[in-house]
Amino acid sequence: MDTNWREDEVIEAVIGAGSASLAIGDDTATIAPSSKSRVWCSDLVVDGVHVEVDRWPLAAIAHKAVAVNLSDLAAAGATPEATLLALACPPAIDARAIAVAVAEAADRLGAPLVGGDTTRGATLTLCVTALGQVDGTPLTRRGARSGDHLLVTGPLGAASAGLRRVLAGEAPEALPRHLHDALFAPQPRLAHGQLAASYGASAAIDVSDGFSLDLHRLADRSGVGFELDHVPIAPDATLADALGGGEDYELVIAIHDPSALIDACRAAGLREPIVVGRIVADARQRTLGGEPLAPRGWIHGASSPDITR
Ligand SMILES: Nc1ncnc2c1ncn2[C@@H]1O[C@H](COP(=O)(O)OP(=O)(O)O)[C@@H](O)[C@H]1O
Ligand SMILES: Cc1ncc(C[n+]2csc(CCOP(=O)(O)OP(=O)(O)O)c2C)c(N)n1
Numbered sequence: 001m002d003t004n005w006r007e008d009e010v011i012e013a014v015i016g017a018g019s020a021s022l023a024i025g026d027d028t029a030t031i032a033p034s035s036k037s038r039v040w041c042s043d044l045v046v047d048g049v050h051v052e053v054d055r056w057p058l059a060a061i062a063h064k065a066v067a068v069n070l071s072d073l074a075a076a077g078a079t080p081e082a083t084l085l086a087l088a089c090p091p092a093i094d095a096r097a098i099a100v101a102v103a104e105a106a107d108r109l110g111a112p113l114v115g116g117d118t119t120r121g122a123t124l125t126l127c128v129t130a131l132g133q134v135d136g137t138p139l140t141r142r143g144a145r146s147g148d149h150l151l152v153t154g155p156l157g158a159a160s161a162g163l164r165r166v167l168a169g170e171a172p173e174a175l176p177r178h179l180h181d182a183l184f185a186p187q188p189r190l191a192h193g194q195l196a197a198s199y200g201a202s203a204a205i206d207v208s209d210g211f212s213l214d215l216h217r218l219a220d221r222s223g224v225g226f227e228l229d230h231v232p233i234a235p236d237a238t239l240a241d242a243l244g245g246g247e248d249y250e251l252v253i254a255i256h257d258p259s260a261l262i263d264a265c266r267a268a269g270l271r272e273p274i275v276v277g278r279i280v281a282d283a284r285q286r287t288l289g290g291e292p293l294a295p296r297g298w299i300h301g302a303s304s305p306d307i308t309r
């Protein structure tokens, strides 16, 4: 089947679709200069790797392409400003519908779509680039210090448990709500990230590849170790899902004094971050319940048996 989309039709469709539509249609999108720190990030969503276009609702693919990028902004404590979409789309898939759905998701998540590019391509590929601003210094993976507490913004493993069931043939609509939403409609923890930055967090990372792998990355960048007391596991998920399943898009936050941040989250009506452990000086010490914790998670192109794929 050929949906007969032409590049100019995709562009016309997307110009009408989002709130920033006036930015689309010229050689560049213009954003007024700002005195704040500006952050950018870019993440791909590829058919067969991140989604399955035959099984995933188009709106979920579009949402995911935007949300995974805004999750990186959240980890920096940023406020989203705008997104770009570079789209490669096979002829059998309606590129207009995808571009429009991305513009709608971008509006919903607060980062209007201001431009991009469209080509035909053998594999559906969405590369979203997101732009954001931070008051003060952006949070990074690098600042965690011995004595910091480690927090996560929610229970882990639900997206992985949902993915397993969908890949085994369960219809997306048949999944329990919390598994469905974790997999198809992840919510970037932007407000948590902004509060973490303003309440003195020393480092943060979002959990995309797996909690233990991403925590090891934060520890590697900071040159520290960690001691976890426990891992909050989402209902219907396993410990393996929570440690290495990935795609949770919760934030891991290192902070010396967590109580003010937790209070601020409660006051803002956000879910309270969960204290799961602490940072230690010895970079070789990385434990869960006193036992060594290996990095487990998703690494594109890896063949190690330690990596769940
Ligand atoms: N092809 C690339 N070119 C330049 N930088 C890249 C490329 N791939 C990844 N990076 C950078 O490497 C770092 C880690 O990437 P990644 O593991 O994808 O992080 P995240 O989980 O935040 O998306 C980021 O700073 C990212 O911008
Ligand atoms: C069809 C399908 N197979 C497998 C997965 C699981 N999966 C794919 S990529 C990924 C990790 C996150 O993606 P990545 O591109 O590494 O994101 P980043 O770390 O750059 O944010 C996981 C768990 C999936 N979502 N869909």
Ligand SMILES: [Mg+2]
Residues within 6 Å of the ligand: 042, 043, 044
């Ligand atoms: Mg990435």
